[in-house]
Amino acid sequence: MRASIVATVTEVQIHRLDADVPIPTYAHPADAGTDLVSTVDVTLEPGERTLVPTGVAIALPEGFAGFIHPRSGLALRHGLSVVNTPGTIDAGYRGEIKVLLVNHDLREAVHIARGDRIAQLVVQRVEQVRFTEVDVLSASVRGAGGYGSSGGHASIEATTEGSL
Numbered sequence: 794m795r796a797s798i799v800a801t802v803t804e805v806q807i808h809r810l811d812a813d814v815p816i817p818t819y820a821h822p823a824d825a826g827t828d829l830v831s832t833v834d835v836t837l838e839p840g841e842r843t844l845v846p847t848g849v850a851i852a853l854p855e856g857f858a859g860f861i862h863p864r865s866g867l868a869l870r871h872g873l874s875v876v877n878t879p880g881t882i883d884a885g886y887r888g889e890i891k892v893l894l895v896n897h898d899l900r901e902a903v904h905i906a907r908g909d910r911i912a913q914l915v916v917q918r919v920e921q922v923r924f925t926e927v928d929v930l931s932a933s934v935r936g937a938g939g940y941g942s943s944g945g946h947a948s949i950e951a952t953t954e955g956s957l
């Protein structure tokens with residue numbers, strides 16, 4: 794019989810700078826992200842970026858960070874994304890969470906209304922490390938290979954001709 798896994802929930806303090814903003818919740822069990830809303834009406838012309846307030850400030854425990862990701866539906870329908878995706882919310886940050894939105898659509902403006910869900914916040918455990926300088930790094934299988942060194946950038950025509 795499989796042992797049941799009980800998820801532990803980490804409490805995070807939240808302070809609303811705007812009383813109308815809902816406390817973020819997860820839309821479905823096991824969702825990674827909880828949506829953030831805009832507290833302003835704003836229009837982004839094609840290619841434009843703007844910093845959007847969300848009306849919330851949080852106090853993450855040490856050892857955690859928040860990451861602001863785009864919402865895929867808005868990205869698909871409107872080309873709306875986050876410039877610095879994922880935006881990093883440090884555990885020590887007590888200011889208002891803001892989202893640096895960008896309109897990647899080449900033709901259409903994106904209209905954001907106050908209360909619209911504009912991005913999602915993913916809270917994760919993070920590590921700090923101590924860097925130790927060495928003259929030669931430990932060996933690895935990958936070595937310095939990167940930027941497509943493992944292949945996978947052949948055209949679709951090439952792969953359908955059996956070059957997988």
Ligand SMILES: O=c1ccn([C@H]2C[C@H](O)[C@@H](COP(=O)(O)OP(=O)(O)OP(=O)(O)O)O2)c(=O)[nH]1
Nearest residue numbers: 861877880881882883884886889890891892893
């Ligand atoms: O999308 C973002 C990114 C950052 N922040 C806040 C929380 C974060 O803790 C702080 C600093 O972010 P970051 O380190 O990315 O910015 P920086 O340009 O390096 O500024 P700083 O010198 O203040 O660290 O700004 C946001 O509200 N939204």
Ligand SMILES: [Mg+2]
Nearest residue numbers: 881882883886
């Ligand atoms: Mg920084």
